[in-house]
Amino acid sequence: MTSASTQLHKTLAAERGPATIAIVTVSDTRTPETDVNYHYLKTQIAAAGHRLVDYRIIKDEPEQVGAVLDELAEGEARLILFNGGTGIAPRDTTFDALSRKFEKVMPGFGELFRMLSYQQVGAAAMLSRASAGVYRNRVVISTPGSPAAVQLAWEKLIAPEIAHLVWEVAR
Numbered sequence: 436m437t438s439a440s441t442q443l444h445k446t447l448a449a450e451r452g453p454a455t456i457a458i459v460t461v462s463d464t465r466t467p468e469t470d471v472n473y474h475y476l477k478t479q480i481a482a483a484g485h486r487l488v489d490y491r492i493i494k495d496e497p498e499q500v501g502a503v504l505d506e507l508a509e510g511e512a513r514l515i516l517f518n519g520g521t522g523i524a525p526r527d528t529t530f531d532a533l534s535r536k537f538e539k540v541m542p543g544f545g546e547l548f549r550m551l552s553y554q555q556v557g558a559a560a561m562l563s564r565a566s567a568g569v570y571r572n573r574v575v576i577s578t579p580g581s582p583a584a585v586q587l588a589w590e591k592l593i594a595p596e597i598a599h600l601v602w603e604v605a606r
Contacts, residue, residue: 460493460519514601518580574601
């Protein structure tokens, strides 16, 4: 199902070695001990041969989301994974803060995520504002904070394309 040019890009990307990844959990209640998404992603990142280089928990405040994105974009991470704050409740501001900063938007990520999510949760998938984009030559992906959503995004969308995503923005 993969085109020859996509396969070539993936091969070239894999030759660059492991991707460097940061995780940001956006939550008013989680701690490093109770952050199941962090523990899941940390394990998956290592199993895939990539490197986790930073981890943060922040409140769902637009200033904090923007500030941590700026800070991480100056660091080693080439892929920044946000989880949480993507719904439509008044406290959900992650999408708004990130979308203002994206230099390039990757609408396909949110579209595919909602399509896959629909298969799991039905029409409630439309409430998700999962998104992805590029900021300062970093790939930024933002998913809902539910463990099922993080797992879905990782397994179906992120893991299969990590090296390719990071390679594309760095070439």
